[in-house]
Amino acid sequence: MNNINEKSTYHHGDLRETLLIVATKMLQESGIKEVSLRKLASRVGVSRTAPYHHFKDKNALLCGMAEKGFEQLHQINKCGYEDKELSIREHFYRFIHDYIQFAHNNPDLYELMFGRTIWKDKSSTQELRDSAYPCFQFQVAMTQEWQKKGLFNVDDNALRASQVLWGTVHGIAKLFIDGIYTDNSKIDEICDYAVSMFLTNAKQ
Amino acid sequence: MNNINEKSTYHHGDLRETLLIVATKMLQESGIKEVSLRKLASRVGVSRTAPYHHFKDKNALLCGMAEKGFEQLHQINKCGYEDKELSIREHFYRFIHDYIQFAHNNPDLYELMFGRTIWKDKSSTQELRDSAYPCFQFQVAMTQEWQKKGLFNVDDNALRASQVLWGTVHGIAKLFIDGIYTDNSKIDEICDYAVSMFLTNAKQ
DNA sequence: AACCAAAGTTGACACTGTCAAGTTAAGGTG
DNA sequence: CACCTTAACTTGACAGTGTCAACTTTGGTT
Known part of the structure; x- marks a missing residue:
């Protein structure tokens, strides 16, 4: 060695x-x-x-790289959520900002993690799924908590809420990453606006 | 010939x-x-x-293909918006559903149209931009109209609203297309939920 | 009729992922 | 210690890719 x-x-x-x-x-x-x-x-x-x-092939290597990415992202989500000093609204705010910031800081890794290269055609490895699913589920759990506490004025369907919410952050992230939204200085502003679009009439 | x-x-x-x-x-x-x-x-x-x-190179060919995709998408948006029999809420509903349906019906084309292959590194051709930008701008214009009429309870910033809105539909579309959301039978349900998350407290 | 520019061809190069067959060396067993 | 299995690593090879340079064909203009 x-x-x-x-x-x-x-x-x-x-x-x-x-x-x-x-x-x-x-x-x-x-x-x-x-x-x-x-x-x-x-x-x-x-x-x-x-x-x-x-690695069985190139795909397996890419999956291995993405795997580590999901561990990072999961960690970031956890950190924000477990900060006991924040209010619910602040947790929500932080989730959105942190998520998009992660994507912005690691554009190519993020692209890899969520790209079809890895997920389509059943080409994802078991290890990748084992690392990604807990990350997804954590997001659902967070949303469920927020919903219970009245953050969104819609039916108590945490899965649907989480899917829409994730869709929003994922979409904004990708539009920046892929070079369609080009003015990076506006990222925070857009995040703020996203927060307010969801929360304008929240009970808390 | x-x-x-x-x-x-x-x-x-x-x-x-x-x-x-x-x-x-x-x-x-x-x-x-x-x-x-x-x-x-x-x-x-x-x-x-x-x-x-x-075509100058493969990239130019891909841009040419995407170009046609944007014309299609623009057309779809227009059709929905110009249907005079619909209420504002219905226009909004239809935009979201039609958009995601288009992506779902043409997954690889959609991927190409919005992927970094084409947009990053300044590799987009002028013709592509000439076909894509009007499509983007039309979405901003629609949002502006909706906002004027009180569909969203946030500042009158049509660009921001449109960016968040587009982020949402784009994100949901991509999560399906890329194989992360796998249950295609739930597409409409998720769209419905997205509509209600934005509109729960709209004035109209 | 002559000619030119556009359209299409063949040959070549460097690069890719991956397989098959051979080589090296580390670790456990007698 | 010697032996041998086996994982780790190497070289050679193949089919596939995008793209360039140099050549040929063709239709339309002068």
Whole structure:
């Protein structure tokens, strides 16, 4: 393994993890189009096909990267929600802002996490689903709590409310990320407006 | 040209249009990944590089396809809005349903129209922008009208309202299209819920 | 009739993901 | 210690991609 004298370069030691890290770095640096197995391998200093001993194919590697993204996002949601000093409205406000900020800070990763590359055609790995579903469910749970406390004036259907809410943040995030909304300085303003559109008549 | 005896196969006659049509068909049949210039050319019965005389590169072809998509979508929006028999609430309802239905009926085309492939890195062609912007602007204009008539209880900022609204429909559409919301039978229900989340306290 | 520009062709290059077959070395067993 | 299984890694190969350069065909204009 990697001791000081870097002997024995044949076996890398922790190639799987290294691949994930470097691939994610490449993703952030130059976008998904620049992430190729060959470039990745060469950058890690290993032969073209070495990654195949750790990932079934390129798709599996991408799923692995997305997996970590969902853990991050889940963590962010949790942090905001568990801040006991905030009111309900503030929790709601923070969820929207934090979510879109995460997407904005990690555009290519976000794109990967929610893109059809990974989800369509049943190409998502079990591990990816195991990491993504809890993240989704947490959002539903939060919405349920907000709804119970009267934040939205609609039927008590937490799943539907959460789907619409998530749709909104996801949509705004994607329109920015994909370069359709181009004025990044307006992100916060749009988030504010979204909050007020949902909450104008909330009981609390 | 293509007369009955199909003489003179060397010059196709209307290759540009044919390429757009066949490429869009391929897109709908098997998804963006199956759309390659070489397969397209061979399917049209022309050599690999013939398309380059009508499109600068693959990106330009994709932009051309998206262009037509925006014309369609614009048309759909117009139709709904100009139906004089509907109330304002019904117009709003119809916009949301029609929009998401369009995306659902043309998932790969929608993906292409709004994906970063086309919009990021300044890779959108002028023609694409000329076809997309009026479509966007029409949505802003509709929102402005709705807002004037008191459909939303927030400041009279039509641009912001429209951005949030569009975010919502775009997000819901994408979550379905990309395979994250998987139960297609719930599309209408979610749309209904979205409508009610925005309108619970509208003046009209 | 001559010619030009547009449209279409073939050959080539660098790049991609992935498979098959061979090589290296680390770890457990006798 | 020697042995051997097996995971990790390598090289060679193949089919597929977008795109460029150089060539050929053709229709329309002068």
